[in-house]
Amino acid sequence: MNQPGESLRDRKKRRTRAALERATVRLAAERGYDHVTVEEIAAEADVSMRTFFNYFASKDEALIGADPEAGPRMAERILAAADEVTPFEAYRQSVLAEITDELNSARDLWLLRKEVLMQRPDLLVRAFANSAESEQLLANAVGKRAGLPESHLYPRLLVAAGSTAFRCAVTRWALDDNVALGDLVSEALDLFGTGLAHVPHHHEGGS
Amino acid sequence: MNQPGESLRDRKKRRTRAALERATVRLAAERGYDHVTVEEIAAEADVSMRTFFNYFASKDEALIGADPEAGPRMAERILAAADEVTPFEAYRQSVLAEITDELNSARDLWLLRKEVLMQRPDLLVRAFANSAESEQLLANAVGKRAGLPESHLYPRLLVAAGSTAFRCAVTRWALDDNVALGDLVSEALDLFGTGLAHVPHHHEGGS
DNA sequence: TGCAAACTTGCAGTGACTGCAAAAAGAGCT
DNA sequence: AGCTCTTTTTGCAGTCACTGCAAGTTTGCA
Numbered sequence: 095m096n097q098p099g100e101s102l103r104d105r106k107k108r109r110t111r112a113a114l115e116r117a118t119v120r121l122a123a124e125r126g127y128d129h130v131t132v133e134e135i136a137a138e139a140d141v142s143m144r145t146f147f148n149y150f151a152s153k154d155e156a157l158i159g160a161d162p163e164a165g166p167r168m169a170e171r172i173l174a175a176a177d178e179v180t181p182f183e184a185y186r187q188s189v190l191a192e193i194t195d196e197l198n199s200a201r202d203l204w205l206l207r208k209e210v211l212m213q214r215p216d217l218l219v220r221a222f223a224n225s226a227e228s229e230q231l232l233a234n235a236v237g238k239r240a241g242l243p244e245s246h247l248y249p250r251l252l253v254a255a256g257s258t259a260f261r262c263a264v265t266r267w268a269l270d271d272n273v274a275l276g277d278l279v280s281e282a283l284d285l286f287g288t289g290l291a292h293v294p295h296h297h298e299g300g301s
Numbered sequence: 302m303n304q305p306g307e308s309l310r311d312r313k314k315r316r317t318r319a320a321l322e323r324a325t326v327r328l329a330a331e332r333g334y335d336h337v338t339v340e341e342i343a344a345e346a347d348v349s350m351r352t353f354f355n356y357f358a359s360k361d362e363a364l365i366g367a368d369p370e371a372g373p374r375m376a377e378r379i380l381a382a383a384d385e386v387t388p389f390e391a392y393r394q395s396v397l398a399e400i401t402d403e404l405n406s407a408r409d410l411w412l413l414r415k416e417v418l419m420q421r422p423d424l425l426v427r428a429f430a431n432s433a434e435s436e437q438l439l440a441n442a443v444g445k446r447a448g449l450p451e452s453h454l455y456p457r458l459l460v461a462a463g464s465t466a467f468r469c470a471v472t473r474w475a476l477d478d479n480v481a482l483g484d485l486v487s488e489a490l491d492l493f494g495t496g497l498a499h500v501p502h503h504h505e506g507g508s
Numbered sequence: 509t510g511c512a513a514a515c516t517t518g519c520a521g522t523g524a525c526t527g528c529a530a531a532a533a534g535a536g537c538t
Numbered sequence: 539a540g541c542t543c544t545t546t547t548t549g550c551a552g553t554c555a556c557t558g559c560a561a562g563t564t565t566g567c568a
Contacts, residue, residue, distance in 0.1 A: 103534055103545075110546095131523065142548050147525065182498045219430035223423040240500045245476055247489055250469040252497050258465045262457040269452055282454055289496030290459050291389045293447045310514070310565060317515095338554065349517050354556065 111149050113139040115159035116203065122157060123206040127214055151224070157210065158221035159203075164192055165228030169235040181240040182252060185232070186283050189256050193279050204275070212268045222257045229253050255286045318356050320346040322366035323410065329364060330413040334421055358431065364417065365428035366410075371399055372435030376442040388447040389459065392439070393490050396463050400486055411482070419475045429464045436460050462493045 100108075117138035121130040132153055136143040150156040168188040175184035197204060211218050229250075237249035259282035267275045285294060307315075324345035328337040339360055343350040357363040375395040382391035404411060418425050436457075444456035466489035474482045492501060 101535075106534090107546085128523095132525085133523085143524095144526095144548055144550095145546080148546075151525090153524070180498065181500060215433045216430040219433070220427055223426035223430070226422045226426070242500065245473065247469060247473055247485065248492065248497070248501055250472060251466070251489055251492055254465045254469050255462070255493070255497060258458070258461045262454060262461050265457060266452065266454050278454065282458055285455065285458055286462075286493065287496055287498040289494055289498075290455070290462060291387065291494035291496075293388060293449065294455055308566075313565090314515085339556085340554085350555095351517055351519095351557095352515080355516075358556090360555070 110139065110141060110145070114141070114146055114149055115156055118153070118156040119159075119203050119206045119210070123209040127157070127210055127217065154217060154220050155224055157207070157217060160221065160225060161196070165225065165231050168192055169231050172232070172235040172239060175239075181236050181249075182287055184239060185236055185252055185256065186287070189260070189283065190276065190280060193260070194276055197276060208264075208268050211264060215265055218261050218264060222261065225257075229257070232256075256283070259283045259286060317346065317348060317352070321348070321353055321356055322363055325360070325363040326366075326410050326413045326417065330416040334364070334417055334424065361424060361427050362431055364414070364424060367428065367432060368403070372432065372438050375399055376438050379439070379442040379446060382446075388443050388456075389494055391446060392443055392459055392463065393494070396467070396490065397483065397487060400467070401483055404483060415471075415475050418471060422472055425468050425471060429468065432464075436464070439463075463490070466490045466493060 114135065117135045118130075121135060121138060132146050133143050135153075135156070136146045139146075146156070150159075168185075171188040171191065172181075172184045175187070179187075232253045233249040236252055237244065237246065240246075240248060242248055260279055263275060263278035263282050267273060267278055321342065324342045325337075328342060328345060339353050340350050342360075342363070343353045346353075353363070357366075375392075378395040378398065379388075379391045382394065386394075439460045440456040443459055444451065444453065447453075447455060449455055467486055470482060470485035470489050474480060474485050
């Protein structure tokens with residue numbers, strides 16, 4: 095009973111994790127992030143509170159529910175990119191790919207998260223604090239590709255710009271429904287790419 | 302007894318705040334951030350634990366000890382800059398001025414903080430999470446100067462890039478002692494200014 | 509000296525998070 | 539199905555950050 099696919103155990107784990115994430119987001123959107131206790135979340139997902147913490151290191155983490163494999167996946171993608179692709183472009187692609195996948199598979203959750211993040215923008219920042227290891231991983235990948243020494247600022251900055259782009263895009267996205275989050279992230283990354291020294295042109299349109 | 306300068310009360314408050322900040326950093330550097338309780342910090346500063354929380358909203362905040370007036374000060378500086386100065390340049394100047402002041406007045410504290418942040422890089426990220434209001438303030442100032450609508454990404458991105466530049470600079474700074482933190486922040490901001498699309502040239506030198 | 513405002517403090521309580529050890533499944537084997 | 543090994547779940551006890559409240563204490567000012 096050891097199929098290449100997934101054992102019953104694995105399936106159950108994925109379901110539990112998803113249920114906890116979903117419960118967290120749903121309840122937080124409904125009554126406000128800190129009017130929901132982990133105990134209630136666990137109850138909603140039909141597990142014990144202790145189990146919640148077996149899956150997520152913190153309430154914050156459960157709200158964002160970042161895929162722990164996203165970092166390694168992106169790093170791999172960056173290293174696998176064709177030689178003529180710049181490090182920036184490789185990184186950009188890996189970010190956009192990840193975001194697109196995420197949004198396609200959980201768009202409804204993000205709509206709820208938006209409600210929460212509108213009230214508490216700091217939660218998004220805090221969520222990224224946990225991914226320090228992933229950042230290091232990605233920075234190393236970028237650094238390797240760029241042929242820069244370990245100590246150089248550029249890889250760190252590029253990777254951090256990715257989180258920042260995402261964060262700002264979400265904040266902006268929360269303002270109205272007329273823009274796709276993916277497009278905003280892309281736009282933000284482009285701005286980082288071309289530089290912030292000059293004010294970009296302002297396209298008409300929007301609400 | 303209401304001199305334009307400072308009342309006894311104000312002096313005492315500043316001293317208490319400084320003592321708490323100092324105690325937090327010193328103890329955290331000495332035994333590790335989470336082997337220090339707020340109770341111990343308060344004891345070290347000779348106040349009650351409850352008083353600690355009258356000064357800082359969290360242990361995190363006390364470790365970084367960000368000046369709550371820095372945001373408004375920077376916003377003012379940005380708006381006061383000469384007309385021919387670009388928003389980017391105005392922002393850049395305000396960041397560098399703030400950092401320089403900070404380092405000049407508390408260099409020793411930053412050396413201790415470095416020890417802590419080397420172990421726990423996430424604390425620096427979390428510290429910035431608290432300054433969401435300041436970010437909003439600064440973004441508004443930049444937006445006004447740039448003549449962009451509220452909803453535009455640019456001001457948010459520029460301001461967020463500032464925190465990010467600072468964060469990355471500190472992380473890099475923690476690697477060796479041969480660089481000035483101010484220079485690193487400046488370098489990081491320049492990279493954001495000119496854009497990350499292309500890998501910068503690598504200057505020889507350094508360890 | 510005396511009063512009001514600003515600070516400090518203790519206390520009781522909530523809730524996130526952890527380590528540990530026992531109970532409950534799932535997996536694989538016969 | 540029965541048995542055993544491993545993984546997961548759970549309860550429990552405990553620590554610690556953080557909060558509101560209702561005194562105390564200190565400072566500012568007349």
